[in-house]
Amino acid sequence: MKTKMLLAGVTAGVMFAGSVLASTLDDVRARGKLNCIINTGLAGFAAPDDKGNWTGFDVDFCRAVAAATLGDADKVNYTTATGKTRFTKLAAGEGEILSRNTTWTFSRDVDLSQTFIGVNYYDGQGFMVPKSLGVKSAKGLDGASVCIQTGTTTELNLAEYFKGNNIKYNPVPIETNAEAQELYKAGRCDVYTTDASGLYATMMSFDNPSDHMVLPEIVSKEPLGPVVRHGDDQWADIVSWVLRAMMAAEEKGITSKNVKELAAKDNKDKEINRLLGKDPLQGLSKLGLSADWAVNVISQVGNYQESFEKHLFPLTIKRGMNALYRDGGLHYIPPIK
Amino acid sequence: MTFFSNIWRNEKSREIIVQIIVLFFLGWFISWLVMNVNANFEALGKDISFEFLFIPAGYDINQYLIDYDSRDSHLRAGIVGLLNTGLVAFFGIILATVLGIALGIIRLSKNWLASKIAYWYVEFTRNVPILLHILLWHGIIINTLPHPRKAISLGEVTFLSNRGFYIPKPLAESGIELIYLFLVVAIIFSIFFAKYCKKKQDLTGIQYPVFWINFSVICFMPLIAFFLSGMPISLEIPALKGFNFRGGMHMSPELAALTFALGIYTAAFIAEIVRAGILAIDKGQTEAAESIGLKPSKVMNLVILPQARRVIIPPLTSQYLNLTKNSSLAIAIGYMDLVATLGGISLNQTGREMETMLIVMLIYLSVSLSISAFMNWYNSKVKLVGR
Numbered sequence: 001m002k003t004k005m006l007l008a009g010v011t012a013g014v015m016f017a018g019s020v021l022a023s024t025l026d027d028v029r030a031r032g033k034l035n036c037i038i039n040t041g042l043a044g045f046a047a048p049d050d051k052g053n054w055t056g057f058d059v060d061f062c063r064a065v066a067a068a069t070l071g072d073a074d075k076v077n078y079t080t081a082t083g084k085t086r087f088t089k090l091a092a093g094e095g096e097i098l099s100r101n102t103t104w105t106f107s108r109d110v111d112l113s114q115t116f117i118g119v120n121y122y123d124g125q126g127f128m129v130p131k132s133l134g135v136k137s138a139k140g141l142d143g144a145s146v147c148i149q150t151g152t153t154t155e156l157n158l159a160e161y162f163k164g165n166n167i168k169y170n171p172v173p174i175e176t177n178a179e180a181q182e183l184y185k186a187g188r189c190d191v192y193t194t195d196a197s198g199l200y201a202t203m204m205s206f207d208n209p210s211d212h213m214v215l216p217e218i219v220s221k222e223p224l225g226p227v228v229r230h231g232d233d234q235w236a237d238i239v240s241w242v243l244r245a246m247m248a249a250e251e252k253g254i255t256s257k258n259v260k261e262l263a264a265k266d267n268k269d270k271e272i273n274r275l276l277g278k279d280p281l282q283g284l285s286k287l288g289l290s291a292d293w294a295v296n297v298i299s300q301v302g303n304y305q306e307s308f309e310k311h312l313f314p315l316t317i318k319r320g321m322n323a324l325y326r327d328g329g330l331h332y333i334p335p336i337k
Numbered sequence: 338m339t340f341f342s343n344i345w346r347n348e349k350s351r352e353i354i355v356q357i358i359v360l361f362f363l364g365w366f367i368s369w370l371v372m373n374v375n376a377n378f379e380a381l382g383k384d385i386s387f388e389f390l391f392i393p394a395g396y397d398i399n400q401y402l403i404d405y406d407s408r409d410s411h412l413r414a415g416i417v418g419l420l421n422t423g424l425v426a427f428f429g430i431i432l433a434t435v436l437g438i439a440l441g442i443i444r445l446s447k448n449w450l451a452s453k454i455a456y457w458y459v460e461f462t463r464n465v466p467i468l469l470h471i472l473l474w475h476g477i478i479i480n481t482l483p484h485p486r487k488a489i490s491l492g493e494v495t496f497l498s499n500r501g502f503y504i505p506k507p508l509a510e511s512g513i514e515l516i517y518l519f520l521v522v523a524i525i526f527s528i529f530f531a532k533y534c535k536k537k538q539d540l541t542g543i544q545y546p547v548f549w550i551n552f553s554v555i556c557f558m559p560l561i562a563f564f565l566s567g568m569p570i571s572l573e574i575p576a577l578k579g580f581n582f583r584g585g586m587h588m589s590p591e592l593a594a595l596t597f598a599l600g601i602y603t604a605a606f607i608a609e610i611v612r613a614g615i616l617a618i619d620k621g622q623t624e625a626a627e628s629i630g631l632k633p634s635k636v637m638n639l640v641i642l643p644q645a646r647r648v649i650i651p652p653l654t655s656q657y658l659n660l661t662k663n664s665s666l667a668i669a670i671g672y673m674d675l676v677a678t679l680g681g682i683s684l685n686q687t688g689r690e691m692e693t694m695l696i697v698m699l700i701y702l703s704v705s706l707s708i709s710a711f712m713n714w715y716n717s718k719v720k721l722v723g724r
Contacts, residue, residue, distance in 0.1 A: 084685045091381055091690075112688040113382040133580075143579040145500060150671075150682055155396040159407035162397075170500075170581065171397045172591075173671045173682070183671075187499055188479045188590065190580045230382050 024096050024228075024235035025069060025288050033075045036062035037095035040080040040176050043201040044315045045101055054078045057311040058099045061120060061226055061243065064301045065097060068242045068293040073300035082176055083152040087112055090229060097239060098227040101195065103153045113230040117240035120225050120304075122321040122330050124218035125157050126196035128203060131213050133190060138217035145170045147180045147189035154194055157220040177202065195222050200315045238287050245294045247333045248275060249303035251324055256302040263295045275336045282337075304331070374691070389687040390415075396682050398673045400589060411683045418678030419700060425595050425674065426661040432600025433660060434653075437607025442637070444612050455608065462605035467663050470602050475594035475670040482590075485581050494574050496582060501589040503575035503582045512569035519562035520555070527551035591672035595664065603660045610652045614645035646719050654712035658705050665701070675700060 028034050038058055039046040046056040063073035081089045081100060087108070090098045101123070102108075104116040127146075129135050138161075148155050150173040162169050172189050174180040181202055184192040192202065196218060203209045226243065228236050249255070252272050254262055263276040273279035277291030284291065301307065308322065323329025344350045378385060394414040397407050402420040405413060444455035462470075479499045483489060488498035496503045534545045563570065575585030618641050626640040627633075667674040668681060680697040684690055 084681060087685070087688055088690050091383075108688070141580075143581050143583065145581060150677070150685070152685075155682060156686065159395055159397045163407060169397075171399050173399075173673065173677065175668065175671075183479065186476075186479045187484050 023288075024232045025238065028069055028096055032070065033077050034062065034066040034070065034097070035077045035079060035095040036065075037079050037081050037086060037089050037098045037100060038062065039100045040082055040178070042101070042177050042198055043205050044311045044317070045197070045201065046078075046080075046099075055311070057121070057307055058101060058226075060301050060307040060311065061099045062097060064246060064297045065239055065242050067296040067300045068245075068289060069238065071290070071292075071296055073296070083149055084175070087114065090114060090227060093229075096228065096235065101197070101224045102227055103195075104223045104225055105153060108227075114227050115230055115236045116225050116227055117236055118225050118243050119223040119330075120243055121197065121223075123195040123197050123222035123224050125154055125193060125220040125222060126199050126218050127215040128184075128192045128199045128212055129190060129215060131211055135190075135215070138215050138219065139165060139167070141169065141191060142167045143169070144190040145172055145188065146191045146193055147172045147174055147184050149174055149177060149180055149194050152194070153220070153222065158193055161219040181205070195224070197224075197312070197315075197317060200317050204315050234287060238289065241287070242293075242297060244333050245275060245297055245336070246301070246304040246307070247324065247331050248336055249294070249298050250305040251326070251333060254298055254303060256299055256306060259295055259298040263292070271336050378691070385692060386689070387692055389683070389689050389692070392687075394683060395686065398678060400592065400673060411679065411687065414683060415675065415679030415696070418673055418675040421672065421678075422661070422664055422667075422674040422676075422704075425592060425599065425664050425667065425672065428592075428596040429599035429603065429660050429664065430657055432596060433603035433607055433656070436600060436604035437656075438611050440604060440608035441611025441615070444608060445615060459605045459608050462602055463609075465602075467598065467602050468666055468669060470598035471595060471666055471669055474598045475590060478590040478594055485577060488577070488582070494572070496575055498582070499590060500581055501587055502593060503585045503587050505572040505574045506584065506586045508571050508573050510569040510571060512566040515566040516559045516562045516569070519558045523555045523558035527554055530554075589672075591667070591670050594670060595667050595672050599660050599663055602663075603656050606656050606659075607653060610649055610656065611645070613652075614647075614649035615641055617648045618644050643719070647716075650712060650716045650719065654709060654716075657708050657712065661704060661708065662701060 036059075038054065038056075041047050042056070044056055045058045046054060049055045059078070062076045062078070066076045067073040079089065079094050081098075086098055086100055086102065089095060091112070091114070098114075101121065102116075103123075104119065108114065109116050127138050127141070135141060141162075146158065146169050148158060148171055155171065155173065158169075158171070172183065174183060177194070177198065180192060180194075183189055184202075185206070192199065194202075196214060199214050203212050203214070206212065226239060228239055248271070249259070252269060252275070254272065254276070259276065262272060263278065266278060267273050270279060274281045275294045277293075277295060281291075284293075302310070308319065319327070319329060321330050323331070325332040344354070390412040391410050393408050394411045395407055396414070398405055398414060398417050400421055401417045402424065403413075403417060405417045440455045440458060443451050444459070446452045446455075482497055482499040485496075485498040485500050488496040488503075490496050494505050530551060531547050534547045538544055573584045575582040575587075577583075622640055622644065623636055626636040631639065664674060665676040668677045671677070675697060680693050684693040687693075
């Protein structure tokens with residue numbers, strides 16, 4: 001019902017919204033706060049801590065953009081969205097960024113008129129089962145009841161994978177991760193499927209994580225990343241270079257601990273100088289950012305590695321594909337020059 | 338000047354002027370809405386198109402009354418969802434009506450305990466939001482019933498588990514035609530027999546137990562045919578295979594929970610409507626009926642209820658509409674109704690929120706209007722004929 005109300009609200013929002021177009025950066029600066037759309041609750045990515053503050057890997061990215069554009073990582077309003085409402089909310093202008101483990105696909109990029117600005121987490125869809133079920137492979141799931149989160153690429157992958165392998169199954173579509181967990185725990189489903197990162201996050205929230213396992217099959221490519229609306233290239237550039245700055249900082253060994261120190265001195269590596277505003281970075285003024293944008297990001301939020309280790313290591317997630325290119329992963333950052 | 342003030346003072350022309358002004362503003366508001374939608378869609382770089390209805394949906398649906406496969410179109414997925422909405426509304430309306438009428442009558446009973454139980458049922462049920470009813474029933478079914486491997490078995494043919502209820506499914510074999518034939522004959526016989534008895538009663542006053550005779554004929558004729566033609570119906574008995582039961586007929590926990598919740602919730606309102614309808618009939622009617630020697634059941638069925646029906650039907654229509662629309666809360670427990678398919682997954686996979694929402698709204702509107710039209714027709718049949 002909540003979702004329905006939201007959808008109706010958003011549809012009405014599209015009906016009534018004024019059609020004024022200003023630059024997104026100006027809007028954010030005028031408001032003094034960044035509006036960021038995040039998950040309704042997924043441990044490690046976006047979940048409230050014991051003081052009620054949103055924290056997580058995706059939340060960190062919102063904070064990083066706020067640090068770069070407003071100079072203060074805390075100036076963020078968070079709006080939550082389910083898998084279903086997220087694109088509508090972004091399109092209706094309820095946030096400047098959608099930072100909610102969203103898979104980059106052709107039709108979402110092209111048909112929904114939004115811009116994927118990069119990948120901050122390489123993921124793939126997996127299956128979680130209770131160990132007591134005695135299943136060792138996804139091929140052994142014939143006839144199983146499968147809990148799926150609706151409104152994601154997950155249900156399409158599932159349909160394609162099971163059809164391709166000629167496996168019959170009984171889909172149980174669920175709106176949010178929290179509800180899906182309850183149904184899985186109550187035994188309504190034999191299997192829970194979502195992105196592997198989400199499975200680990202869910203598993204760690206159980207009383208006995210060791211009673212469950214993630215099956216070895218990863219059935220899809222899920223490059224997750226932040227999304228912005230089509231049409232404001234300046235804003236898309238800002239958001240994508242904030243992400244790259246965090247990764248470049250890891251590559252160059254710049255951390256929240258040493259960033260102030262490195263920014264104050266003349267480094268041998270001129271790329272560090274350009275990133276931290278010591279040497280001029282050509283075109284920065286076109287983004288409308290101040291010279292210390294990256295210093296703000298790294299000092300207040302940290303580099304990519306720090307954010308990853310802080311939020312995702314507790315879930316026993318390894319760097320794997322998400323290591324930098326030089327460490328055997330997939331993150332390859334264009335040069336900052 | 339006097340011309341205008343004359344027009345304004347004339348009641349008839351004043352009414353027309355006011356209506357024209359209201360209509361003008363309404364039209365202006367609607368066209369402003371449409372233009373604003375267009376402007377905003379243009380600003381977002383989106384167009385309005387219904388082509389997505391014909392591309393493959395790509396997702397599976399766990400309950401379908403017509404054949405459905407993930408390669409079928411979004412349109413077909415929407416129809417599957419609509420039929421699921423219809424199915425749960427159908428079951429829900431039957432349950433709500435039967436339970437509601439019974440409770441309404443029980444509440445007027447002279448038996449103190451029975452009437453109080455009905456009273457507490459109504460007060461408790463209708464004061465708890467419907468969404469909680471749905472979640473409660475779903476929670477009860479999936480948390481208290483066992484896993485399929487430990488399912489509760491009734492005679493090894495019917496099984497209850499937290500994956501739903503499984504009952505044997507009758508399968509037709511050759512020779513089944515005889516049963517259909519006997520059934521049709523039995524029904525035709527019943528109609529004629531009922532007419533004959535009515536005529537006889539009108540002429541002589543002699544009453545036959547028409548209902549029981551017809552009931553027996555309709556039950557036993559096909560049964561005789563069943564044995565005559567060599568038992569051409571076999572049962573497909575559900576059996577545990579792998580993770581779940583296979584075969585037989587299956588009612589999912591979601592459908593069961595939704596039917597119970599909608600039926601039980603709406604029954605409380607219907608009970609009040611029925612009670613109001615009965616109380617609206619003057620006590621003298623009962624006394625008059627009793628004075629000519631009618632049994633209490635006949636008093637209720639022949640005198641009170643036919644009159645009460647006129648009071649009951651208009652608000653009952655609203656309850657049926659409410660039940661049908663409330664079924665859209667199905668999405669909370671993952672029942673794949675119209676809102677969950679076309680207004681849910683299809684919307685999300687295609688990003689056509691305006692189009693899907695418009696379609697879903699139009700469908701609910703037309704379903705509601707058809708129920709309403711049917712009930713109005715029924716109402717006009719039973720209403721007091723003016724003389």
